[in-house]
Amino acid sequence: xxxxxxxxxxxxxxxxxxxxxxxxxxxxxxxxxxxxxxxxxxxxxxxxxxxxxxxxxxxxxxxxxxxxxxxxxxxxxxxxxxxxxxxxxxxxxxxxxxxxxxxxxxxxxxxxxxxxxxxxxxxxxxxxxxxxxxxxxxxxxxxxxxxxxxxxxxxxxxxxxxxxxxxxxxxxxxxxxxxxxxxxxxxxxxxxxxxxxxxxxxxxxxxxxxxxxxxxxxxxxxxxxxxxxxxxxxxxxxxxxxxxxxxxxxxxxxxxxxxxxxxxxxxxxxxxxxxxxxxxxxxxxxxxxxxxxxxxxxxxxxxxxxxxxxxxxxxxxxxxxxxxxxxxxxxxxxxxxxxxxxxxxxxxxxxxxxxxxxxxxxxxxxxxxxxxxxxxxxxxxxxxx
Ligand SMILES: C[S@@+](CC[C@H](N)C(=O)[O-])C[C@H]1O[C@@H](n2cnc3c(N)ncnc32)[C@H](O)[C@@H]1O
Numbered sequence: 001x002x003x004x005x006x007x008x009x010x011x012x013x014x015x016x017x018x019x020x021x022x023x024x025x026x027x028x029x030x031x032x033x034x035x036x037x038x039x040x041x042x043x044x045x046x047x048x049x050x051x052x053x054x055x056x057x058x059x060x061x062x063x064x065x066x067x068x069x070x071x072x073x074x075x076x077x078x079x080x081x082x083x084x085x086x087x088x089x090x091x092x093x094x095x096x097x098x099x100x101x102x103x104x105x106x107x108x109x110x111x112x113x114x115x116x117x118x119x120x121x122x123x124x125x126x127x128x129x130x131x132x133x134x135x136x137x138x139x140x141x142x143x144x145x146x147x148x149x150x151x152x153x154x155x156x157x158x159x160x161x162x163x164x165x166x167x168x169x170x171x172x173x174x175x176x177x178x179x180x181x182x183x184x185x186x187x188x189x190x191x192x193x194x195x196x197x198x199x200x201x202x203x204x205x206x207x208x209x210x211x212x213x214x215x216x217x218x219x220x221x222x223x224x225x226x227x228x229x230x231x232x233x234x235x236x237x238x239x240x241x242x243x244x245x246x247x248x249x250x251x252x253x254x255x256x257x258x259x260x261x262x263x264x265x266x267x268x269x270x271x272x273x274x275x276x277x278x279x280x281x282x283x284x285x286x287x288x289x290x291x292x293x294x295x296x297x298x299x300x301x302x303x304x305x306x307x308x309x310x311x312x313x314x315x316x317x318x319x320x321x322x323x324x325x326x327x328x329x330x331x332x333x334x335x336x337x338x339x340x341x342x343x344x345x346x347x348x349x350x351x352x353x354x355x356x357x358x359x360x361x362x363x364x365x366x367x368x369x370x371x372x373x374x375x376x377x378x379x380x381x382x383x384x385x
Contacts, residue, residue, distance in 0.1 A: 310343070
């Protein structure tokens with residue numbers, strides 16, 4: 001059964017992940033959250049004025065809820081994280097306005113007196129965040145990084161040292177480690193280089209913010225899908241689900257006139273990338289492009305769409321799994337019109353064809369490479385008579 005009571009130095013808080021699964025062993029916090037909270041309570045005074053504590057990359061509120069008394073700014077990329085933090089604040093009767101959620105595409109405001117940063121999976125994201133934060137820090141700012149040892153490469157620690165200043169690491173505790181950096185005010189440090197534009201050999205210029213999928217090149221799965229995009233008729237309504245930088249939707253938009261393409265991703269940076277990629281590549285196609293930072297398709301009307309394109313994730317943060325893909329297929333089935341198509345690209349070993357059979361009752365393999373398959377599933381037409 002899932003453990004939900006997190007014993008912190010400021011008291012026990014109740015936390016749930018999203019999605020919550022009673023049978024899952026995964027908790028909404030990890031040993032690195034525990035370690036950093038204990039360190040802050042015992043060693044650092046955290047003498048910040050309200051609004052001067054910045055929490056970066058919290059997952060489900062494991063840092064925000066216990067530190068809410070400091071009225072932190074919480075810098076997040078995923079709308080699922082935003083929702084989890086709000087719900088967990090509420091679950092613990094904490095005034096929801098005590099934490100100010102700030103999208104990853106926004107810049108925090110100075111002065112920042114303390115930063116607690118869960119080290120993200122992507123070094124590019126960490127580099128972007130450290131370069132953005134640096135000029136906003138007070139001279140005496142406390143900067144603590146935290147992560148599970150297995151997810152903390154040496155290169156991440158070196159980024160703290162190169163961008164902020166002299167850096168040390170703690171002893172490992174319950175397989176987690178802390179990083180302590182001290183601001184060196186005399187260094188000249190370049191601002192964040194992101195977003196960057198990647199020129200591809202398929203005629204697309206992809207604009208990528210720091211946390212977008214396949215940051216430096218066209219992903220090979222995406223490429224496999226580009227070779228097997230479905231024909232679409234003029235005026236069709238399409239969703240690029242889990243759009244990342246929007247490569248799939250933008251490539252499709254070039255194949256027919258007057259499409260309506262809706263780009264959806266739960267990452268603020270992904271949707272900002274898709275917006276910028278659309279602006280960089282689409283000019284006279286007459287496409288109507290709309291964008292939502294959203295967790296799958298709850299915001300989309302049932303039976304309203306002709307085609308869903310999807311290159312589903314197979315990691316949820318550091319957790320490998322394909323629950324998200326299945327949830328996406330279920331959502332896609334709901335929003336498709338009868339006769340509408342879901343076209344999916346995925347690593348062949350994931351066995352997504354079986355999930356499509358379960359949800360749609362049919363599937364066809366329309367393309368394949370050594371590693372990837374491109375699958376199609378059609379929503380059954382409503383039977384009459
Ligand atoms: C494998 S990447 C594909 C990105 C892009 N379509 C491409 O082909 O380059 C999967 C994307 O799904 C997004 N994603 C994951 N879970 C999601 C969810 N529940 N709702 C919306 N997007 C999600 C991720 O943020 C990521 O951008």
